[in-house]
Each structure stands twice: as structure tokens, then as C-alpha cells.
Amino acid sequence: MDISLDAEVARALASLCQAMAQGTRSEEAYELSGSIIEGVNAAEYSAWEWRWQCFVALSDKAGKDRGHLVEMERAMMRRVATSSPKNYQLWNHRRKLAAYCVECMGKDVSGVLATELEFTTACLEVDAKNYHAWGHRQAMLRAFAGSEDLVGEFAFVAGMLERDVMNNSAWSQRAFLMELLATPAFQATVVRTWEQEFDETTTWIECWVENEASWAYLFHVLQSLRVADVGQSRVVGAAYAAFLARMLNAHPTSIEAGGAALLYYKQLRERETDEAKRRMFSATMHKIRERLVGLDARRAHRWDVNF
Numbered sequence: 638m639d640i641s642l643d644a645e646v647a648r649a650l651a652s653l654c655q656a657m658a659q660g661t662r663s664e665e666a667y668e669l670s671g672s673i674i675e676g677v678n679a680a681e682y683s684a685w686e687w688r689w690q691c692f693v694a695l696s697d698k699a700g701k702d703r704g705h706l707v708e709m710e711r712a713m714m715r716r717v718a719t720s721s722p723k724n725y726q727l728w729n730h731r732r733k734l735a736a737y738c739v740e741c742m743g744k745d746v747s748g749v750l751a752t753e754l755e756f757t758t759a760c761l762e763v764d765a766k767n768y769h770a771w772g773h774r775q776a777m778l779r780a781f782a783g784s785e786d787l788v789g790e791f792a793f794v795a796g797m798l799e800r801d802v803m804n805n806s807a808w809s810q811r812a813f814l815m816e817l818l819a820t821p822a823f824q825a826t827v828v829r830t831w832e833q834e835f836d837e838t839t840t841w842i843e844c845w846v847e848n849e850a851s852w853a854y855l856f857h858v859l860q861s862l863r864v865a866d867v868g869q870s871r872v873v874g875a876a877y878a879a880f881l882a883r884m885l886n887a888h889p890t891s892i893e894a895g896g897a898a899l900l901y902y903k904q905l906r907e908r909e910t911d912e913a914k915r916r917m918f919s920a921t922m923h924k925i926r927e928r929l930v931g932l933d934a935r936r937a938h939r940w941d942v943n944f
Contacts, residue, residue: 646677657687667691671713674726679717685726689733696737703742710734715756722760728769731756732776739781750781758793765797766806775813782817784826790814791829795837802841805850812857819861834858835873839880846888852897877901892936895929899940 653673656666670688673681692710696703711734717727735753738744754777760770778790791814797807818828838855842848859877881901884894899922906918930937 649673649677653684653687657683662687662691662694664691664695667695675713675716679721679724680726682726685730689730692734693737696741707734707738707742711752711756718756718760722764722767723769725769728773732773735777736780746781747783747786750777750786753777754790754793761797765801765804768806771806771810775810778814779817784823784828787814787818787823787828798841802845803848803850808850808854812854815858815861831858831873835876842884846884846891847893849893852893856897856900889928890932892929892932895925895932896940899925899929 649669649672653666653669655661656663656669667688670684670691673684674688678684692706696706699706710730714727714731714734717724721727731753735749738749739746754774757770757774757777760767764770774790778786782790791811794807794811794814797804797810801807815829815834817823835855835858838851838858842851842855845851855877859874878901881894881898884891885898888894902918902922902925906915906922909915909918926940929940
């Protein structure tokens with residue numbers, strides 16, 4: 638297939654290939670790679686890679702005066718994010734720059750984290766479900782966060798859910814935070830309790846009972862707790878059973894409440910060793926499934942379980 642290029646674009650790409658072949662990590666090659674990214678193709682992998690190599694070489698040469706290069710990179714990435722916010726290369730480049738600032742320049746971890754969170758917040762203001770921005774946010778928190786940062790992130794996620802309780806990306810971020818809290822780095826600190834998380838999530842569900850994301854998250858909390866603390870799991874599990882019963886009574890035609898109940902009784906049956914109780918759970922599951930099929934027969938396969 639014949640692919641014709643503008644003569645100026647062809648020359649720029651040829652110059653980049655020549656610089657890469659010759660190992661030229663100069664200021665000119667650095668600027669050339671930037672012009673290709675911003676003026677030709679923001680997803681040009683080779684331009685991003687060579688720009689990074691030029692940045693490192695120029696930064697090492699500049700020594701203590703390399704801060705302006707970091708700002709140039711950040712400014713360029715802000716411009717690219719405006720027109721191409723879901724560009725894989727952009728986010729990979731940004732992640733490498735953050736690590737470089739900490740590991741090679743000795744920048745304050747909290748300052749780097751604050752900069753990255755601010756950048757992703759701006760991106761999420763434009764598109765609240767930009768999974769690249771959420772993914773970058775998770776990588777930065779995992780690498781640099783302290784307890785106070787996680788407190789702030791819980792507040793941020795709560796704010797996003799207040800704007801749109803159906804934002805499944807925000808619910809996924811909340812699950813990520815709870816998993817992060819269970820890691821050795823945070824086990825000695827109490828940022829959130831499982832009771833707090835259960836109470837807040839059930840409140841969100843009551844606001845919008847047909848929100849699949851909030852139900853899925855609540856079940857995730859129960860599953861995580863079962864592994865982390867068996868005793869506390871029983872307490873929260875009993876509260877979950879009471880909540881399910883209340884939701885089913887208040888919303889008898891709710892697909893999501895019925896689906897959650899079906900999954901809950903399936904889990905109970907799988908853990909039960911007494912055969913009589915297993916049969917009782919199976920009968921309950923059968924009744925719930927019949928009701929769900931009556932509400933939406935087209936999705937009957939979604940509730941197929943082995944009774």
C-alpha cells in the first residue's frame with residue numbers, strides 16, 4: 638500500500654531516524670522529537686523514546702540546572718494531554734519522568750506525587766472515566782503515597798462519586814485504595830475501617846439501587862474482608878444480609894439487588910458443609926432467580942447457577 642507523506646514530515650522523520658541510528662542525543666534531536674510528537678503524530682513511539690533518551694542525556698549534562706528540562710517536559714505533556722488524553726506514550730513518559738525526579742534528582746516524594754495527582758485531576762475534569770489518568774494515579778499512589786495521601790485520595794474519590802455515582806472508574810479506584818491499605822506498608826495505620834466502608838457504600842446504593850458498580854464494590858469489600866479478618870467478616874457479613882433483605886423488601890423489582898442476593902446465597906452455600914442448609918440456600922437461590930428471570934428474561938443466562 639502506498640503511503641505518501643508531506644515532504645516536510647518525511648524530512649523530520651528521516652532526521653529522527655538518522656539521529657537514532659547515530660546515537661545523537663543532542664538538544665536538536667530533543668527538539669526534533671518534540672516537534673514530531675506535537676506536530677506530526679502524538680503516538681509516534683520512536684519519537685517519545687528518543688525524546689526520553691535525549692532528556693536523560695541533557696539532564697545529566699545540565700547537573701543542578703536540569704530543573705528547567707523537567708518543566709519543559711511537563712509543559713509539553715500538558716499540551717499533548719489537551720489533544721490526546723488517552724495516548725499510551727504520554728502516560729508512560731510521564732510515569733518515567735516522575736520516577737526520574739525522585740530517584741535521580743532527589744526530588745521530594747510528596748511534591749512529585751502532588752504534581753502528578755494535580756495533573757490527573759485536571760484530566761479527569763475533562764473526562765471522569767479516562768482510565769489512563771486513573772491508572773497513572775494508581776501507579777503514583779502505589780509508588781509514593783503515605784497515609785495522609787490515602788486519606789486525601791478517599792476524599793477525592795468520594796467527590797467524584799458525588800458528581801456521578803455511576804462512575805465505575807471511581808469505584809475501581811476505591812477498591813484499589815482498600816487493597817493498598819491491606820499491604821504491609823499500611824497495615825500499621827488506620828486510614829479506613831471496614832465498617833466505615835460498608836456504611837458509606839450501602840448509603841450510596843440506597844441513593845441509586847440499580848447501580849451495578851456500587852453493588853460489585855460492596856461484594857468486593859466483603860470478599861477482601863473474609864481474607865483479612867474472619868471475625869470482622871462475620872460482623873459485616875451479618876450486616877450485609879440484613880441490608881440485602883431490606884433492599885429486596887424496599888425494591889422488589891430491583892435487578893441489581895436480586896443479583897447481589899443470588900451471589901450472596903451462592904457464596905453461603907459454597908462455604909456450608911451441612912447438607913440440609915445447602916439445600917435451603919439452593920431453594921432460596923432458585924426463588925431469587927425465578928424472580929429475576931420474570932423481571933428480565935433476556936438476561937436469564939446472567940443468573941444461571943448450578944442449583
